[in-house]
Amino acid sequence: MTYHLILGDRAYSSWSLRAWLLVDRWDIDADISYVSFLSRDVEAQLERATPSRTVPTLVLADGTPVWDSLAVAETLAEAHPSIWPEDAPARAVARSLAAEMHSGFGALREVCPMNLRVAYQDWDPGDGVAADLRRLERIWDYALDRFGGPWLCGEYSAADAFYTPVAARIAGYGLNVSESAAAYVRAHLEEPSFRAWRALALTEGPDLPWYARSYPQADWPG
Known part of the structure; x- marks a missing residue:
């Protein structure tokens, strides 16, 4: 089965990272699309995809949306129990x-x-x-x-x-x-x-100022 996985900004969307790791680590076939966090209209971008209007959303082959990260994990595990x-x-x-x-x-x-x-x-x-x-x-x-x-x-x-x-x-x-x-x-x-x-x-999309903090900065560890 090929899934459609809808994700948010890679730099900031922690729940999107979780769902992406599930398909990447287990080599699950998924068409991936992204919504922009820049204009803060995430709900409008997802209006037709999922009633929750949140990311991540996994869309099944018959169009059924699975919009909660834990539900995404359990749904994928039905076909990929490992x-x-x-x-x-x-x-x-x-x-x-x-x-x-x-x-x-x-x-x-x-x-x-x-x-x-x-x-x-x-x-x-x-x-x-x-x-x-x-x-x-x-x-x-x-x-x-x-x-x-x-x-x-x-x-x-x-x-x-x-x-x-x-x-x-x-x-x-x-x-x-x-x-x-x-x-x-x-x-x-x-x-x-x-x-x-x-x-x-690091390379996709602009920095979003509402995620910035005024703390002293350091090099990324590792």
Whole structure:
């Protein structure tokens, strides 16, 4: 089956990155189109494609839209089950991890929107972000210790795709995390699919000023 995957700006759309990783890492046949974030009329651009008018949206062969990232993962997994771990306990943990990312970490998302074109340093993210980081360390360590790595539940799975933008935020905003969490972040920065996505993000489209922050800047890590 060939899918149609509608995505947003590569530099800024964290949910689009998650969906793209699913099709790229598992070599899933998908025609990809992008909506522009420049004019902020994303809903108008998606009016005919999906009732949610959000990205990412996966359109099935019969025209049915799937407009939620977790639903996209589950829909793709019906034909490509290796998106989730084969081992049942690992699969359960991977789904728990992805669901928590899907619904949680609000402070990290609000204070540190994904921006793959710039890196920051030497600023105080506040208590809310710090609490989110400690929670990430705890659940990442649990999964990595239980399943032995190198990814959260052994081999790369949808759970890792869901945490890729989190790793990009930690790296891009110079956030302090434990040694084990930092190693997991580095694995994402070195992962070929993420590197390909970011390379395109650096060259496609203009900088969007509403994503910029006034913090001291640094070189992108890695």
